[in-house]
Amino acid sequence: MLLVAFVLFILTILLLEFFENFHIQEAESDMLQTANKVSVLLSQQESQSLITETVERVKSPESRVAIIFEDESLWVSNSSNTSLTELQQAWLHQDEDMAAVLENNTDVRKQMDLPNSEIEVMLVGIPFEENGAIFVYQSLDVIEQTKAETTRIILLAAGIAIILTTFFAFFLSTRITSPLIKMREAAFDLTRGEFNTKVPILTHDEIGELALAFNRMGRQLKFHINALRQEKEQLSSIVNSMADGVITMNRNGDMIVTNGPADKFIDEWNFEHNLEPGETYRKLPSDLNDILQEVITSEKEVLHEMNIQGKDLVMLMTPLYDQSFVRGAVAVIRDMTEERRLDKFRKDFIANVSHELRTPISMLQGYSEAIVDDIAESKEDKNELAGIIYEESLRMNRLVNELLEIARMEAGHFELNINQVDIEPFVEKIHKKFSGLAGDNQITLSLSKELEVPEASFDPDRIEQVFTNLIDNAIRHTDKKGKVEIHVKNNVHEFHVDITDSGSGIPEEDIPFVFERFYKADKSRTRNKEKKGTGLGLAIAKNIMEAHNGTITVKSKLNEGTTFTFRLPKSEDI
Numbered sequence: 001m002l003l004v005a006f007v008l009f010i011l012t013i014l015l016l017e018f019f020e021n022f023h024i025q026e027a028e029s030d031m032l033q034t035a036n037k038v039s040v041l042l043s044q045q046e047s048q049s050l051i052t053e054t055v056e057r058v059k060s061p062e063s064r065v066a067i068i069f070e071d072e073s074l075w076v077s078n079s080s081n082t083s084l085t086e087l088q089q090a091w092l093h094q095d096e097d098m099a100a101v102l103e104n105n106t107d108v109r110k111q112m113d114l115p116n117s118e119i120e121v122m123l124v125g126i127p128f129e130e131n132g133a134i135f136v137y138q139s140l141d142v143i144e145q146t147k148a149e150t151t152r153i154i155l156l157a158a159g160i161a162i163i164l165t166t167f168f169a170f171f172l173s174t175r176i177t178s179p180l181i182k183m184r185e186a187a188f189d190l191t192r193g194e195f196n197t198k199v200p201i202l203t204h205d206e207i208g209e210l211a212l213a214f215n216r217m218g219r220q221l222k223f224h225i226n227a228l229r230q231e232k233e234q235l236s237s238i239v240n241s242m243a244d245g246v247i248t249m250n251r252n253g254d255m256i257v258t259n260g261p262a263d264k265f266i267d268e269w270n271f272e273h274n275l276e277p278g279e280t281y282r283k284l285p286s287d288l289n290d291i292l293q294e295v296i297t298s299e300k301e302v303l304h305e306m307n308i309q310g311k312d313l314v315m316l317m318t319p320l321y322d323q324s325f326v327r328g329a330v331a332v333i334r335d336m337t338e339e340r341r342l343d344k345f346r347k348d349f350i351a352n353v354s355h356e357l358r359t360p361i362s363m364l365q366g367y368s369e370a371i372v373d374d375i376a377e378s379k380e381d382k383n384e385l386a387g388i389i390y391e392e393s394l395r396m397n398r399l400v401n402e403l404l405e406i407a408r409m410e411a412g413h414f415e416l417n418i419n420q421v422d423i424e425p426f427v428e429k430i431h432k433k434f435s436g437l438a439g440d441n442q443i444t445l446s447l448s449k450e451l452e453v454p455e456a457s458f459d460p461d462r463i464e465q466v467f468t469n470l471i472d473n474a475i476r477h478t479d480k481k482g483k484v485e486i487h488v489k490n491n492v493h494e495f496h497v498d499i500t501d502s503g504s505g506i507p508e509e510d511i512p513f514v515f516e517r518f519y520k521a522d523k524s525r526t527r528n529k530e531k532k533g534t535g536l537g538l539a540i541a542k543n544i545m546e547a548h549n550g551t552i553t554v555k556s557k558l559n560e561g562t563t564f565t566f567r568l569p570k571s572e573d574i
Helices: 002-044 048-058 089-094 096-104 140-191 206-241 260-272 286-298 337-372 379-410 423-440 460-476 508-513 537-547
Strands: 063-068 074-076 108-113 120-128 132-139 245-250 255-258 302-308 311-322 325-335 419-422 444-451 455-458 483-490 494-501 551-557 561-569
Touching: 002 048, 002 063, 002 120, 002 132, 002 140, 048 063, 089 096, 096 108, 096 120, 096 132, 120 140, 132 140, 140 206, 245 260, 255 260, 260 302, 260 325, 286 302, 286 311, 286 325, 311 337, 337 379, 419 423, 419 460, 423 444, 423 460, 423 483, 455 460, 460 483, 460 494, 460 537, 460 561, 537 551, 537 561
Parallel strands: 444 483
Antiparallel strands: 063 074, 063 132, 108 120, 120 132, 245 255, 245 325, 302 311, 311 325, 419 455, 483 494, 494 561, 551 561
16 A cells, blocks of 8 residues: 555656646647737738737637737737736836847747736747737636646545555455464464364465465374374383383483383482482482483493392483484383392202202212222111111102202192092091101190181192191101190181191291291201201292192291191182
């Protein structure tokens, strides 16, 4: 609109200037034509009355015609403009241009103010023969009126043009800005994540193509954002399901992504170093930040071991790149406590097995050498040595069989033969089995029963093996005149057995380890120093109970006695 207004302003000025000059030129041309007509009339007629009458008819009503005849007489015509003063003879000598017409026979065209008047006129003068001249003049008010009328028409046209321009400008701008406003609103919707927003396509011009491209962009953004979201959720699920701790951090040590094990590690680290979680909770601890700076500087992965709350942890920190720039690092924290415990357990197991086998092998070797070298001369001595060799071979066989049995249990190759067992004859048989051994060792073996239900479901051979291991241990660790009590309860909920002895008991610090393989009581606390166990009986008993979904526990006080308790739940899943 400003551009159109500026153009119309310049055009109006130029048109006004043009029409002003045009009207002046037209007026001069008209008056000059009138003067020429009068000149022709003067040359053809001699009657002044006829000439003046004819001149009155041919001239413009608003103008005056002044004729100076050869005898220097002056005649001035009438005019409808009463304010237009008649030409005086004296003016001819006062004005050089008008005098030049008479004296030099030259034409004159000029604008001037009439003497003794404020009227501005336009005057045209031409010479006529000798000492004669014709002057035609008229007031410039006529030209000014014409100019004013022309100006009004031009300004009216300019006003109409401005109005039309304004209307079409608003119309076109509305057609242009309306879809652009909708696109802007749709863009705001996209920034808020509303990717289903569509811009209506109202036209098929460039704006319509822009709307079409905008809608296509929205669909592509939705597709890519959904793909990124799915990948993020997938990555988050993978990280959260990992048993190892994962921490992603930037160069400043800000933890960006952590999973559950990593959060637990950070909590334990803060507790270990007496740090309170606060605003800096998402900041990497200072010691770990030093490792991060080492990774950023060297651009290589760093392996670091640490011990937190009794756990052996290994952290592998690897740099993350943004093209060639290290933007941060990812740390994977693995708890190696169980692996190292198992490794130590394997080493101890091999050492224990070697130790357990070395003694009987040494005895077998020594006694067999004694027989081979005839050190034992008498038959009785040889039989005694052969008996010892036989007992040690049985001990080795028992040790190997028990090791194989534990290996089968832990490998899952252990099958139970579940039957409905009548409890009373079952426990009576076991009691009679050990009554003789207890009597030989001057130990009282008693049996008490609370049988609300007569039967229970279990593998009788395996449960008898548990009874045997526990009762045998109780007798071996009980002094003479001591007692071992077997208490059996069977109800609708469980099969419950307590085996209590009055023996030496178990030290408090050893109680958590009694069910581990090769655990043995202190020799000084074993009544029968000659009869040695393999240290696998309780481990086998525990595996049998776990296979029955049962439990086995121990309570003991030093020099007061020990109670082993095992329970079998009444479950159809056994």
